[in-house]
Amino acid sequence: MSKKIKIGIIGGSGLDNPDILKNSKIKTAPQTPFGKPSDDLTVGEIEGIECVLLARHGRKHNVMPGNVNYRANIWTLKEEGCTHIVAATATGSLQEHIKPGDVVILDNFIDRTQGRKQTFYDGEAKHPQGICHLPMEPAFHEKTRQMIIQTAQQLNIAVHKTGTVVTIEGPRFSSKAESNMFRQWGGHVINMTSVPEVVLAKEAGICYAAIALATDYDCWKENKEEHVTVADVLATFKKNCTKVTALITAVVPKIAKENWDQSCKELQQPFMTANVLERS
Numbered sequence: 001m002s003k004k005i006k007i008g009i010i011g012g013s014g015l016d017n018p019d020i021l022k023n024s025k026i027k028t029a030p031q032t033p034f035g036k037p038s039d040d041l042t043v044g045e046i047e048g049i050e051c052v053l054l055a056r057h058g059r060k061h062n063v064m065p066g067n068v069n070y071r072a073n074i075w076t077l078k079e080e081g082c083t084h085i086v087a088a089t090a091t092g093s094l095q096e097h098i099k100p101g102d103v104v105i106l107d108n109f110i111d112r113t114q115g116r117k118q119t120f121y122d123g124e125a126k127h128p129q130g131i132c133h134l135p136m137e138p139a140f141h142e143k144t145r146q147m148i149i150q151t152a153q154q155l156n157i158a159v160h161k162t163g164t165v166v167t168i169e170g171p172r173f174s175s176k177a178e179s180n181m182f183r184q185w186g187g188h189v190i191n192m193t194s195v196p197e198v199v200l201a202k203e204a205g206i207c208y209a210a211i212a213l214a215t216d217y218d219c220w221k222e223n224k225e226e227h228v229t230v231a232d233v234l235a236t237f238k239k240n241c242t243k244v245t246a247l248i249t250a251v252v253p254k255i256a257k258e259n260w261d262q263s264c265k266e267l268q269q270p271f272m273t274a275n276v277l278e279r280s
């Protein structure tokens, strides 16, 4: 029998509407070896498929990007039995052709965070033991990404099929010089949260994909009118977040119809390596 599918949904700023789940109830945020997740969980169903919704910044949006307990968030979703995570994230655009309001299905990242805990294997007592050197290609789960892209095509939602996200530490936005440097490095969009979320999900053996909504042009453009402000970010995703929720709602039952045994097996590899290294 194939593995039971359960989908974790991590909602970003304004992209964490609990109404997308049917028969939902609140489950108190559990204690994990890494502390508590950002908030209580909303557990429920989309077309009969079990889902767990977690608001990355808390339901009251009171957890700053650098203070999110990414390890507790991913650990909690793993403990809940999630085989997949579909994450939503608001991003600035670093490229002219990615316009505010556009959706990007991320496929790579550049890490500009500082000092965030990026592994469960930190050598502390009561944490997973061993040494884990996690391969980061592919960073995002390819089969899950492709399912989101296919779903978007069926729904007639235009998406950019690939995109490299630069994740900065924040909470400040980038300087213009930084923004231009990230453009030269090949970044397509910029946010403050994809790292270490994607890294930890992979370490936990969860199929992780992220739907990025471009909300602004950061600050690399000459035209000051187009430089990012919090008000722009909020207004743009309020206008466009229905696209993201429609996409999540439609992809969940499609994911559940597939057999993911091979994917889940492949993603177990880091655990195996950690244990082998520990013994040798």
Ligand code: ADE
Pocket: 090, 091, 092, 093, 168, 173, 174, 190, 191, 192, 215, 216, 217, 218, 219, 228, 233
């Ligand atoms: N989130 C939304 N827009 C952003 C930007 N320009 N920089 C970093 N994070 C963002």
